[in-house]
Amino acid sequence: MLALLSDEQQMLKEVAAQLAGSAGPANPGDLRTLDRDAAWRSLAQSGLLALRTRDDGRPAGSGVEVAVVAEALGAGLVPVPYLGSAVLATELLALAGAHDEAEALAEGTARTGVLLDRDLSALAVLPGDQTVYGWDVDGAADALALTAVPGGHQVVRVSLATGFTAANGADLTRTLLRSDGPIDAAALTPVGGPLSDEHLRRWEALALTALSADTVGVMRSAVARAVAYTKERVQYGVLIGSFQAVQHMCAEAYVQAEAAASAVNYAAWAVDELDPDEALLAARTAKVQCATVAREVTETVMQVFGGIGQTYEHIAHVHTRRALTDRQVLGDEGVHLLRIADVRLTGE
Amino acid sequence: MDYRDTAEEAEFRASLREWLSTTIPAGWDKIEDEDEAVRLRKEWHRTLYRAGYMGLSWPEEYGGRGLSPVYDGILNEECGNLNAPPLPSVGYIGRAIFMYAGEEQKRRFLPPLLSGEVSWCQGFSEPEAGSDLASLRTTARLDDDHYVVNGQKMWTSGGQYADWCLLLARTDPDAPKHKGISAFLVSMTEPGVTCRPIVIASGEAETAEVFWDDVRIPVDQRLGAPGEGWRIAMTTVTYERGPADIGFIANYRRTLRKVEALAAERGLLDLPETRKALARAYVRGEVLRLNCMEQLSMRVSGRPPGPEGSVAKLLWADAEQSLQHLAMDILGADEMTGVADGWLSSYFTSRPVSVYGGSAQIQKNIIARMLDMPR
Numbered sequence A: 001m002l003a004l005l006s007d008e009q010q011m012l013k014e015v016a017a018q019l020a021g022s023a024g025p026a027n028p029g030d031l032r033t034l035d036r037d038a039a040w041r042s043l044a045q046s047g048l049l050a051l052r053t054r055d056d057g058r059p060a061g062s063g064v065e066v067a068v069v070a071e072a073l074g075a076g077l078v079p080v081p082y083l084g085s086a087v088l089a090t091e092l093l094a095l096a097g098a099h100d101e102a103e104a105l106a107e108g109t110a111r112t113g114v115l116l117d118r119d120l121s122a123l124a125v126l127p128g129d130q131t132v133y134g135w136d137v138d139g140a141a142d143a144l145a146l147t148a149v150p151g152g153h154q155v156v157r158v159s160l161a162t163g164f165t166a167a168n169g170a171d172l173t174r175t176l177l178r179s180d181g182p183i184d185a186a187a188l189t190p191v192g193g194p195l196s197d198e199h200l201r202r203w204e205a206l207a208l209t210a211l212s213a214d215t216v217g218v219m220r221s222a223v224a225r226a227v228a229y230t231k232e233r234v235q236y237g238v239l240i241g242s243f244q245a246v247q248h249m250c251a252e253a254y255v256q257a258e259a260a261a262s263a264v265n266y267a268a269w270a271v272d273e274l275d276p277d278e279a280l281l282a283a284r285t286a287k288v289q290c291a292t293v294a295r296e297v298t299e300t301v302m303q304v305f306g307g308i309g310q311t312y313e314h315i316a317h318v319h320t321r322r323a324l325t326d327r328q329v330l331g332d333e334g335v336h337l338l339r340i341a342d343v344r345l346t347g348e
Numbered sequence B: 001m002d003y004r005d006t007a008e009e010a011e012f013r014a015s016l017r018e019w020l021s022t023t024i025p026a027g028w029d030k031i032e033d034e035d036e037a038v039r040l041r042k043e044w045h046r047t048l049y050r051a052g053y054m055g056l057s058w059p060e061e062y063g064g065r066g067l068s069p070v071y072d073g074i075l076n077e078e079c080g081n082l083n084a085p086p087l088p089s090v091g092y093i094g095r096a097i098f099m100y101a102g103e104e105q106k107r108r109f110l111p112p113l114l115s116g117e118v119s120w121c122q123g124f125s126e127p128e129a130g131s132d133l134a135s136l137r138t139t140a141r142l143d144d145d146h147y148v149v150n151g152q153k154m155w156t157s158g159g160q161y162a163d164w165c166l167l168l169a170r171t172d173p174d175a176p177k178h179k180g181i182s183a184f185l186v187s188m189t190e191p192g193v194t195c196r197p198i199v200i201a202s203g204e205a206e207t208a209e210v211f212w213d214d215v216r217i218p219v220d221q222r223l224g225a226p227g228e229g230w231r232i233a234m235t236t237v238t239y240e241r242g243p244a245d246i247g248f249i250a251n252y253r254r255t256l257r258k259v260e261a262l263a264a265e266r267g268l269l270d271l272p273e274t275r276k277a278l279a280r281a282y283v284r285g286e287v288l289r290l291n292c293m294e295q296l297s298m299r300v301s302g303r304p305p306g307p308e309g310s311v312a313k314l315l316w317a318d319a320e321q322s323l324q325h326l327a328m329d330i331l332g333a334d335e336m337t338g339v340a341d342g343w344l345s346s347y348f349t350s351r352p353v354s355v356y357g358g359s360a361q362i363q364k365n366i367i368a369r370m371l372d373m374p375r
């Protein structure tokens, strides 16, 4: 047992952090001017969009590499659809054996997102007349959903060009589109072969882990920003970081973020190393931990910043918005606690 | 990164499991009498020792097996999985002796500590020196080839059963408070040592106060250099904080299984709220376990435990105390009417987890310092 990043993974972490550092906003206003396409191109050039394409049937990068990159991009609040296109959509395509389509995404020329149910808790199963959301679809022409076929599911592509309108999404760093349906069978283009339940469990394990890694990044960088502020801001003639109440707020947020990171690291390793049920249990555990603490940690950060931290012009709420949205996507802690209980208590 | 056992680790785990499944004394957790329970714990210690399971990560020359600390983690895990009695915690006293004792002292003290022949307690805290441990007042005055110790220690857990004590006393009253303290290895049977149990809120004599009146300690039982006591104490508490070192994770898993069984017995497993609460308790235990595995890995790769231990200590206290809250919610009035025997005691036993080994507030202070926040 050695629960530490390898040297190569450590290097990847540094590369990803460097990339993310220059591609994310320092202030919310930057979101209007950041060159998102340039950021996407550099991710593609570094090969970071290709981690879940297959090489001889094996993913080019493991769950650990995906989590390392997702965490870095979360930490930088980088407004690119890494999770939507390079992780969630690419993994679906690869599992379905649609390798050419996966490669196209990896090159960064095409982008594809995913369609989620109205409560964001699962991939949409179509056709149907329900409301669905295209999540993390910046620059994407289409998004993936599922359709039921005998013995499993089939991945289908849905064009975002018609029937979708911009939703008033909380997360300022990701694009959210909404369709109030109906989306009928004619609008669905099958991609690749059918997916078994096992495929979908594998996919969910990776998806939950990558989302959780994003949340860890968002939390860690938020805490770091707050701690840095306590070393600058003076009240009563002293730095606010010298007040024990402020120290303890930061320490609590730090502990929560670090605990979440420990759960995510294991889940990331489990994605490709354990059987799907175990990998999914690890991923749900990480998602529960992240979803449980994301709100409190980012709220604490806003509190440490005082009045300025409550304003629209300040970066704190961008962390909060991304963390709160991550929390909902593919199910909040309530959803996953019940699934964990099924495993623990009923042996399902 | 690999969370799996290596081939050697897997082999060790398999033979350990087999050994445990035939060796764990039946009904050990039903024993009510405290003296009887202490006897059983000592016997279990010797059993583990004879089978070679004590001091897995200790150097062979002191009776250990010279393995990586990962093996201590495996021992902890399997003891928890198979519901073995609590593991004896020799780690942190042993660590202090390893790191600071002279050769002679190591040979004298380590083997019997490991074998369970001699049990130890930790005499640090005093009535007036708790969080501010460095303000301790117990004195050790040099008198030729002896130190003469006077003072009162409080919260010396296990003092009433221990044979020896790792004692902190002030040897230089004129030095700055952190610098004037030395550490000693003292027999609890010396004339002048008086021990009185302290009954904690659970009703159990979990800890003790110890009076030291003109107790004479030979100079060669000083641990480390004069004035090095503070550093030794900090090493000890840092190791004491790592839940992996003290078998906490095993205990937590055992208690969680009991709470799950409790909910099942009471027909509560159909309630979504109960299911969620039990799953949350599982998640807390997992998060703590995984955090400890990372810390263990860092130690294996050569980094000594540092303030990250404070993270684990806070997670541990929260997990333990939340689990007792959950049991209380499941039991309702039965915990208050004496129907559900033992649970109220477990509840009160969980409370000082956020006090001993440095209170939760002190751990947060340590983390703030680690974050380099202004002082």
Ligand SMILES: Cc1cc2nc3c(=O)[nH]c(=O)nc-3n(C[C@H](O)[C@H](O)[C@H](O)COP(=O)(O)OP(=O)(O)OC[C@H]3O[C@@H](n4cnc5c(N)ncnc54)[C@H](O)[C@@H]3O)c2cc1C
Binding pocket: B121, B122, B123, B124, B125, B127, B128, B129, B130, B131, B132, B154, B155, B156, B157, B158, B200, B206, B207, B352, B355, B356, B357, B358, B359, B360, B361, B362, B365
């Ligand atoms: C069951 C039990 C077993 C124990 N076993 C041992 C043992 O074996 N050996 C041993 O030496 N000791 C032992 N202890 C002692 C334990 O380490 C101390 O109780 C602990 O360090 C706190 O000290 P105190 O009780 O004097 O509380 P105090 O230090 O008086 O603290 C009182 C309150 O003030 C807070 N506080 C104090 N200082 C600060 C600060 N700087 N910032 C913020 N808050 C602060 C504390 O968090 C606490 O809430 C044990 C204690 C208990 C309860």
